[in-house]
Amino acid sequence: MAGLKLYGMPMSSCTARVLTCLHEKEVEFELVSVDLFTDQHKQPSFLCKNPFGQIPALEDGDLTIFESRAITEYISKKYKDQGTDLIRHESLEESTMVKVWSEVEAHQLNPVLKPIIYQFFVSPMQGKTTDQAVINENLEKLGKLLDVYEDRLGKTTYLAGDFYSLADLHHLPYLFYFMKTPWSSLVNERVKVKAWWEDISNRVTFKKVSEAMKIWN
Amino acid sequence: MAGLKLYGMPMSSCTARVLTCLHEKEVEFELVSVDLFTDQHKQPSFLCKNPFGQIPALEDGDLTIFESRAITEYISKKYKDQGTDLIRHESLEESTMVKVWSEVEAHQLNPVLKPIIYQFFVSPMQGKTTDQAVINENLEKLGKLLDVYEDRLGKTTYLAGDFYSLADLHHLPYLFYFMKTPWSSLVNERVKVKAWWEDISNRVTFKKVSEAMKIWN
Structure with missing residues (x-):
């Protein structure tokens, strides 16, 4: 079973948002580089992950998620019992x-x-x-x-x-x-x-x- | 115990978003008019509900919620077992x-x-x-x-x-x-x-x- 794969670029604000969340939740992941400067985010190989052509995107098995604030919520919910409780799920x-x-x-x-x-x-x-x-x-x-x-x-x-x-x-x-x-x-x-x-x-x-x-x- | 009070104006897009959600969830509420044309949303009586001075705001007992998409999520979660399941909370x-x-x-x-x-x-x-x-x-x-x-x-x-x-x-x-x-x-x-x-x-x-x-x- 493959682990989480985050497609993005560390200097991108939206990628950084998700990276920070992954660290807070103490979740293992692989960062796959998508280079904005060579327009990799507009190529078919990335558009099949996010049809709007923006980084980041997260793959978790068969599930592909885009929009950084949707990704952070997913990670916070899926791993609610480890790391920092970022969504206060009990209240x-x-x-x-x-x-x-x-x-x-x-x-x-x-x-x-x-x-x-x-x-x-x-x-x-x-x-x-x-x-x-x-x-x-x-x-x-x-x-x-x-x-x-x-x-x-x-x-x-x-x-x-x-x-x-x-x-x-x-x-x-x-x-x-x-x-x-x-x-x-x-x-x-x-x-x-x-x-x-x-x-x-x-x-x-x-x-x-x-x-x-x-x-x- | 007072019921839900929605402060807003029916022609406002963000108020309409919440009203639609309330109807889908079959929730009783009272609509309290906040007239944008007379700047009621910039008066202290409304700013204490939303300090950013934008409609709508929802009061549920002691809880005051603003930002329309936060209000719809709250209603969808609180009344998850009635009306349309808008957040698919089981999956x-x-x-x-x-x-x-x-x-x-x-x-x-x-x-x-x-x-x-x-x-x-x-x-x-x-x-x-x-x-x-x-x-x-x-x-x-x-x-x-x-x-x-x-x-x-x-x-x-x-x-x-x-x-x-x-x-x-x-x-x-x-x-x-x-x-x-x-x-x-x-x-x-x-x-x-x-x-x-x-x-x-x-x-x-x-x-x-x-x-x-x-x-x-």
Whole structure:
């Protein structure tokens, strides 16, 4: 019986999200490289795993799963009794708060962080001009969102409650790249958000993953 | 003991998503109106329910939940033994496919449909000019996404498998508004997507909800 195979690239935010989850759950896996720079994710050999042509994808026997946040939930459910309990499966109330703040990452923070990171890191790599207006517009939105986080993290140690969960973990890759931009003060000037970021980004599991996260040269 | 209270507005896509779920699960609830046109969602009385100031929010006793896709999952889990089984809770494989295609709605289709609907319906209501270039760019992306849907729906009756689930339900509100634009042929010219759309949009639960979905005058 073959074990888990993760198709992706360690520097990709969505691959890093799944890698961090695999380490938290203490699950053995094989990482199969899919090179974005040579368009391997647009080849038939990968499109049969994810027809939308995006990494990562996970194979577990006959089951193929794509979309990083679906993969982390699968791993967290399948291996619920080992490693960190990332979904608080024993309490509907706690697992719902994990879901709420996972959705906040997906629908509030991600849409704002993504264009900043794209404009700052990716555009120059592709020989395009960085659009500072796009960055500024999103920095303003980010400040307002982080005010809500500051308030929330004044009430609970982590986003979903007084426990580390998928809700925090899902934030790691994009915030990691954001903290390498000149605007990291947006996090650091908010006491609770800063403490939370230092806590979650210093977990051994993410430190291992982030060593390979370099989208700059 | 108070029952469920849903704070929202029936014409809002995200409120409609939750309303459809409540009907599928045959759950009693009270709809409390939050009027976007008078900025009720930005007032303290609503911000204490969702600090991000977006509808809908659900109150169930002491528990307050926001983000529509977190609310639908909560309802589907809490009332798993009544109404339609929307999350396939008895099978990890099936529930994972529900999650995968729910994520596809959230991260693939939604980001493309939202600007089309915003430009076509909302901009004119706000006295702004419709940006046809934004619409065209997203229509092109939508066509490519729907090609993947056509292929998927050639293999299974519904998105996650041969069963109706949250993955299909989550698509209803935005696609409903999209089908009122001049570009509905993008759905109708794809045989499998058209059949799927006609199936899910004609369910009694959604027909009831969509009667109140009017963002035009």
